[in-house]
Amino acid sequence: MLALSLDMGGTHIGCGVVRDRELLASSSLDSERAESLTSLMPRIATALKELLKESGATAKECEGIAVGFPGIVDTREGRILSTLKKYEDVIHLDLRRWASEMFNLRLLMENDARMALLGEQYAGAAQCARDVVMITLGTGVGSAATMEGKLVRGAHFQAGCLGGHLPVDFRGHVCTCGNVGCAEAEAGGWSLPRIIQETPGFRESSMARETKLNFETLFTAADTGDSLALSVRQHCLRVWAANAVALIHAYDPEVVVLGGGVMRSATAILPFVQKYVAEHAWTSWGTPQVRAAMLGENAALLGAVPLFNEDHH
Numbered sequence: 001m002l003a004l005s006l007d008m009g010g011t012h013i014g015c016g017v018v019r020d021r022e023l024l025a026s027s028s029l030d031s032e033r034a035e036s037l038t039s040l041m042p043r044i045a046t047a048l049k050e051l052l053k054e055s056g057a058t059a060k061e062c063e064g065i066a067v068g069f070p071g072i073v074d075t076r077e078g079r080i081l082s083t084l085k086k087y088e089d090v091i092h093l094d095l096r097r098w099a100s101e102m103f104n105l106r107l108l109m110e111n112d113a114r115m116a117l118l119g120e121q122y123a124g125a126a127q128c129a130r131d132v133v134m135i136t137l138g139t140g141v142g143s144a145a146t147m148e149g150k151l152v153r154g155a156h157f158q159a160g161c162l163g164g165h166l167p168v169d170f171r172g173h174v175c176t177c178g179n180v181g182c183a184e185a186e187a188g189g190w191s192l193p194r195i196i197q198e199t200p201g202f203r204e205s206s207m208a209r210e211t212k213l214n215f216e217t218l219f220t221a222a223d224t225g226d227s228l229a230l231s232v233r234q235h236c237l238r239v240w241a242a243n244a245v246a247l248i249h250a251y252d253p254e255v256v257v258l259g260g261g262v263m264r265s266a267t268a269i270l271p272f273v274q275k276y277v278a279e280h281a282w283t284s285w286g287t288p289q290v291r292a293a294m295l296g297e298n299a300a301l302l303g304a305v306p307l308f309n310e311d312h313h
Contacts (some may be wrong), residue, residue, distance in 0.1 A: 003058055004048050004065040004105070006073045007112060008087065011139065013040065015047045017055040018063075022121035023298050024055035037087040037237050045102045058092075064106040066304035068115030069104035070142070072158045078109045081157060084176050107308055111161040113142035114151055116259060118292070118310075121146060124294035125256035125257050133163075134252040134278065135244060135292070137260035139189040139217075140164055141182075145251040151310070152251065163310035166246045187239035189215060189262075195235070201228045219265040237269065241276035248281045248288055259293030266292040 008031070016026040020114035027047050034040050052059060057282055069090070072085035080090045090096075100105035111288045117126070117134040126132045130149040135143035144165025145152040152160035164180035164184040164272035172181025173191065185191050193213040210217045218236075231252065244256055256277070258269065274290040295302055 001063050001305045001308060002061050003063045003304040003308055004052075004103070005301040006044065006048075006065065007115065007300035008037075008069050009112065009138075010065065014297060015044065015051060016298070016304075017051045017057055017121070017222075018302060018304045019057075020305055021302065022056065023301060025051040026298065026301060028053060034087075036089040037093060038089050039100060046097075048103070049162050051265070059103045059105060062105055063305075063308045064108060065103065066115070067095065067107060067109045068112035068142070068300040068303065069109060070112045071292075072156075072161070073109050073111050074157055075108070075110055076151065077202075078107055079100060101122065108311060110151075110303070110307055111142075111144065112145040112300050113159075113161050114153075115138055115256070115301075115307065116142075116152070116295075117144040117146065117301035118306040119299035119301065120257050120259070120277045120297050122306040123302050124299060128256050129253075129255040131150070131253045132255045132257060133244075133247045133288075134253050134257040135163060135240070135247065136293075137189075137240060137258065137262035141184040141188050141240075141243065143247060143262075145247070147251060160251065163243065163247050163250075166243060168242050168246075173294045181240055181276075181309035184245040189235040192218065192232075192236075196228070196232055198275045199228055199232055201231075205229065213260045213270045216264070219268065222268075233268070237272045238276075240269070241280075244273055244277055245281045248277065248283070252283075253288050256288050256290045257293050258290065259296075259299055261297075263292050269276075271286060 002019050005016045008055045011032040013029040013031045017024045072081045078096045096107045120126045133145045141164025145160035165182045166180040169181035173185045175182035175185035196213050220231040278287045
C-alpha cells in the first residue's frame with residue numbers, strides 16, 4: 001500500500017510518502033512560529049507534491065493521506081475535537097475537503113501518539129505484540145495503547161492518549177490541561193526550564209550558563225557530573241517511570257515502548273524505567289518489557305499504512 005502521511009508535531013510537521021513499512025521520501029517543516037495551521041496548508045501541499053516527485057509515485061497511486069495530530073481526534077468524522085494551544089484554528093478546518101481538492105484523495109486523522117504506536121507496532125519495536133503502551137517523551141508527554149491488537153480510543157476519543165495528563169503529584173504544578181501534577185507538568189519539555197530554574201543550586205550550576213534549557217543540555221550536564229543536572233535528571237526519570245506504571249495498571253500491556261526526542265539518552269532511561277516497573281507494577285503474569293522506539297521521528301509517518309488497513313476492516 002502507498003500513502004501520504006503527515007505528523008503535526010509541536011515544533012515541526014513531518015511529511016512523507018510511505019509504502020508499506022518503507023518511508024520512500026520525507027521532509028520536515030518548521031511550525032514553531034506559525035500562528036495557525038491555515039497559514040501552513042499551502043506549504044504542506046507543496047511539500048507533499050515535491051515528495052511524490054522525489055519518490056517517483058503519483059497521488060493517484062496513493063490510498064489517501066493519513067494525519068497524526070497532537071490533540072483529541074474524532075477519527076470517524078476526521079476532525080479535531082480539542083487541542084491545547086497549538087493549531088487552534090484546526091477545529092474549524094475541513095481537512096478532508098482540502099485533501100480532496102488538492103490531491104483527489106481521502107483523508108484519515110488520528111492522534112499523533114496513536115499514529116506513532118501504529119508505526120512501532122507495524123514496523124518497529126512492538127512488532128508481534130498485541131497489547132502495547134507507547135509513551136512519547138518530548139515537548140509534552142504523549143501516550144497510546146492497543147489492547148488485543150486494537151487501538152484504545154474510547155467513547156469520546158480520548159482513552160489512552162492522555163497518559164501524560166495522569167497526575168504523578170497531586171501537590172504539583174498546574175498543567176496546561178487544567179489538572180494538577182500531570183506527568184507532563186512535572187517532566188515535560190515545556191515544563192523543564194521551570195523545573196531546572198526552581199531547583200536549589202541553579203545559579204551555581206553549569207545549566208545557568210546554557211542558552212537553552214532542554215533535555216539535551218540537561219543530560220549532557222548530568223553526564224559531566226553537574227549536581228543540579230543529576231538531581232533534575234533523576235526527578236524526570238522517576239516521573240516517567242511512575243507514569244509508565246500507571247499506564248501498565250490501566251492497560252495491561254506486554255510491551256511498553258518509550259519514544260520521542262529524549263530517547264537519544266536511552267542508555268540512561270531504559271534501565272531505570274525497566275527496574276522501576278519490575279519493582280512497582282502489579283501484574284499477575286510477569287513484567288512488561290520496556291523498549292526504546294526504533295523508528296524515531298518517523299514512527300507516526302509509518303503509522304499511515306496500518307491506519308488505512310484498520311479502516312478497511
